[in-house]
Amino acid sequence: MTDVTPFLWFDNDAEEALTYYTQLIPDSEIVSLAHYPDGVPGMSGKVMHGHFRLRGRDYYAMDAGPQFPFTEAISLYVSCADQTEVDRYWDALTDGGEEQPCGWLKDRWGLSWQIIPDRLIQLIRDPDPDRSHRAVQAMLAMKKIDIGAVEAAANDS
Template sequence: MPAITPSLWFDDNLEEAEQFYTSVFPNSYIEQVQRTTEAGPGTPGDVLACFFVLDGTRFMGINGGPHFQFSEAVSFVVHCKDQEEVDYYWDRLVDGGEESQCGWLKDRFGLSWQIVPDRLFELVNDPDPARATAATKAMHGMRKIVIAEMEEAAANA
């Protein structure tokens, strides 16, 4: 079966991005860097493309110029086992970026992430519709997901 590798288009800050992402995620590394040659495009020696691995998932990045920007139409979901993991990834990825709603954020490069605890799915899929609705409403009022607040909402339903 062929491998599928997400490819990310950066303006001219790919090297900074790959170093940032590999510092945030465990078991991550820069696999290969391709630099521009005399044949171009751009200045010889500049980073043109790279492959990097984030906790086992391989990505490709290119410095393609300002033609395309990231949008929320594509995001990466980080499944977290508990609030400590939610806080860790949220705090690092939102640094220099911007918060959105319901666990979504944009990092400093404009890439969208969803930082979601596994407990969220349990709460919004509770077999008791009142509990599921209360948890969902609580989530809608959040930026970063706070598990305890969702659990409290479900318990008080």
């Protein structure tokens, strides 16, 4: 075996999604696209095999119809250094998509993402169980994570 790589099945707009993702996320690129040839019913010109990188990590994608839509069982996790990054990715990925609880969202193509500030993980792993509990309770009440509010809740004794 040489590698294990996520492969994403899009309904019919993989190229648009890959372009969006690679423009949004630094150190990202579309490596290659192979399109269905003419004569494939309903798929001519759509992506048969797409190779792209997000932050240097490889992914593959294809257009293959609506038979298997994305679910929350698989998500892409974006680890954010600060609230500015959280806001940037959240705003871009929810544009045309759907906000969900606890830092999760679905983008306009139905792919689930988790937009999580690194500080949140530190707070929920805090060795003080009361601080950790307060941080978790604050997070559970949010859609987009507001790390300042989570920090304030953790510190509120």
